Each structure stands twice: as structure tokens, then as C-alpha cells.
Amino acid sequence: MTSPLDRVDTSTAHSARVYDYILGGKDHYLVDVEAGDAMCRHWPSLPVHMRENRRFMHRAGRFLAEEKGVRQFLDIGTGLPTAPNLHEVVQKAAPESHVVYVDNDPIVLTHARALLQSSPEGATAYVDADMHDPDAILDSPEFSELLDLDKPVGLMIIGMLHFILPPDDHRLVRRLLDPLPSGSFLAMTIGTADFAPEEVGQVAEEYARQNMPMALRDLPTATSFFDGLELVEPGVVQVHKWRPGDGQHAVDDRAIAMYGAVARKP
Template sequence: MTREDGPGRGAAPSEVVTDRAHNARVWNYWLGGEDNYLVDRAVGDQVTAMYPSIGEVARADRAFLGRSVAYLAGEAGMRQFLDIGTGLPTAENTHEVAQAVAPDARIVYVDNDPTVLAHARALLTSSPWGQTEYLDADVRDPGTILGSLGRTLDLERPVAVILLGILNFVPDTDEARSIVRRLLDAVAPGSHLVLTHPTLELGGSGNEEAMRFWNENATPPITARTGAEIASFAEGLDVLEPGIVSCSRWRVAPGEDPGPEVAQFGLVARKP
């Protein structure tokens, strides 16, 4: 299959909808990947025209993943990671970052997009000392997710729960808050929450209009939230320094260029 008519890694699974843009594939396009279709690139280009910094948001979110996972696997001593809404595999995935620091780290990826599923099983490998698993499940069903972790993760030991750019696809804030609470209630003290979420508070006059266009032309629909709403997801947790900030500003190494501040909050919080 050529770059012009579909993903470069092979034909789409039969259940993939290719006549409407999908977040995982558009995000892949913004990151420079090839697992996307003409409809994804068309919507991605239009969103970029309306909100030119969206590519910077995607790259900053990915860099935040690397920094936060490296911190957790290193200084924080985490050995278990639950990455929900993983998206299409690219470079420096969670297991690659974690296992570069701690080869015995165990990672479970969760997503419910068939395109992600098709590639994840082939690409999300593990070091010989650790383990990686993929679950086909929806973030709105934390019970199913938690009930499927026993083969890989021990919930009696700390787990890093990673929710990057996924709660924005749960439009009801109370439901999103309930999802986070259910997940964190199920894991041991010393577990961490890693979260990013789009906002209108940090961002550019075109952001709101671009989100409206997205919701009319792509799936799933997106919801922006305020810093206060995002802080409520970490209620009862100890938010690590520097707090809830643009994800491009979270623990950037001295001398490293953080790039522009982007309209995407990021936080890491510890369960006491």
C-alpha cells in the first residue's frame, strides 16, 4: 500500500473507518509518521492552518512522555507502567524509555482503535528481562482494564498510570474524574498518575475554532478543560514539582531547549 492511499505499514484492518479522520492517525501524521490516510492528513492540515502550533503540541506531549517515564523508571524507582490511550507506536514508546533505564520494567498498553491494535502487536516488543502487553479496551471501562492486568502487572506494587491526551475524549468531566479515581484507587500507595490534557487557557486564538472544526470532521470529539478541572483529576494525590504546567515546561533538563509553551497541561502526581 502506498503512502498516498494509506498507512505505510500495511493494509487497514477491515473494521477501520477510513472515510473520517481519527485522532490516533492524525496525531501520527503530526508526529511525522506514515500510519494515516488521506482523510487524516486533510483534517490534520486544516487544523494546522487554523492552529499552527498543533504540531508543537504533539511533539511537546511526546517529549513529556519521555521525560516523565525516564524520571519514574529512574529516580522514582517505578517498574510497572499502565499506558492507556497509547496511540500508534512511534519512536521512544513508553516501554523503550522505561526499559532503557530499568530493563525489568513491565508495561501494559491499552487502546481501542483497531489501527493501533494492528500495529501494536508487531511493534511493542520488550527487553528480555521485562514484559510488554497490549489490551484492546476503552478508557471508559476501567473495570475491564483493571481486571485484565494480572498477567503482567501486580497491583499490590506501585504502578505508573499514564493518561496522555485521552481524558479529553471523555466529554463529561465527572465521568473523566471517576475514571481516574477508579484507576488510582486500585493501585498501591507509591503509584503515580501521569497526565496531559488540552486547554484553552494556554493557547492561541485559533485553538477553540480548531477544536470546533475537529469535532465536526473527525473522531472522537475533543473537550478542552481548565487548569482547575485538570487539577481535580489529581485530587488526593501529591502533585510533583513543578506542578500543573504546560507539558513543554515539565522538568526540562538544564541547558535543554524546551521549545514554546504549548496549550497542553501536564502533571505527574504520586499516590501517598
């Protein structure tokens, strides 16, 4: 029987492992360290940017659970487990919450057990699938068993969309959103070079050299992903400016290359 780790390609960097390395994790290889170091040389603010992206996920998940009563979530592009994970955030507010995690990285798959440590009242599951194949997600037994499509779902696409290139980007987001009922929410972060174009552009070039091409989007393009949805205040803003709360520390806008927003499906 083959292990998920047999699928790991240690000759090329992987976005989830680079992310893990830059955030101080342990699940990466030398090639990921070299790529991450090169990216940080281009843009020393990259670790700050990545941490703020994750903090947005925490705030958005908490907002949906506490203020909007959402009790089930679909998390696309989960990444390597970094506490608190989404289910820990939402189950703290509502222990009965269900979370379906989705990723296609074999290292994430080996850590899926850590992602499945749900509260006794709730449930979590992991789907080994790619956002480029939304039907594999929507047709999975985990999706149908944990998510009741008669009730709102929080669709979380965090730190993922910049790896989904046009012209497929809008279609793939809509394919995941379309089956979800009215009253569901989309929480998404969208990479941009609007605030540090030279540095972020160099990071994007480094990703491309590592065979991870990305699309960086300006504000009108980022906002277009929420067409037909009801944006929650303050709308589409840099992630550190989305409902930061009283405890938010000061962050330089030039250190953040991600827009974030939450919107309701009518």
C-alpha cells in the same frame, strides 16, 4: 478470521491517525490528512504542541523509572508506535520493567507486535480496550499477568483526557487509579485553551466536526484531577515546563495547549 483492519472506518478521521499524520508518520488515510491540514491551518503550532506532549511522556516515564523506582506501567491511549515508546524509555533505565499498553484503535492493534518488543528482562502486553470501559482494562488477563498490585504502578494517561468528556472524566480516571497501591503515580496531560484560546478553540471545533468532540480545561479544572494525590514539583504546568532538563529548546507558551503533571498516590 477477520483482521483488525476490517474495523477501520476510512470515511472519518481518527485522533490517533491524525496525530500520526501531523507527527510525520505513515499510518493514516486521506481523511486524516485533510483533518490534520485543516487543524494546522487554524493553529500552525499544532505539530510543536504534539511533539512536546510526547516529550513530556518520555520525561515522566524516565523520572518514574530512574528517580522513583517504578517498574510497572499502565499506558492508557497508547496511540500508534512512535519511537521511543514508553517501554523503550523505562526499560533503558530499568530493563526489568513491565508495560501494559491500552488502546482501542484497530490500526494500533495491528502494530501491537511492535509495541511488544520488550527487553529480555522485562515484559510488555497490549490490551484492546477503551478508557470508557475501565473494567475491560482492569479485568484483562494482561493487566493481572504483568502488573503486581502489591507494588507501585505508573498510570500514564497522555494526550487522552481531552477526548473524555464530563461528567465521566473524573470517575474514569479514579476507576483506573483506585486499584493501584499506595506509592503508585499518575502521569497525565490535559488539554487547555488557556494560552491560545482562539486558535485552539478552532482546532477543537475541527475535531468536533470530525466527530471527535473534546473538552479543554483551565488550570483549576486540570489541577482538580490530582485532588488527594501528592503532586511532584513543579506541579501542574504546561508540558514543556515540566522538568525540562538542560537540553530543552525554547518553546513559545502559546504553542502549547496541554498541562502536564505527575502525582503520587498516598
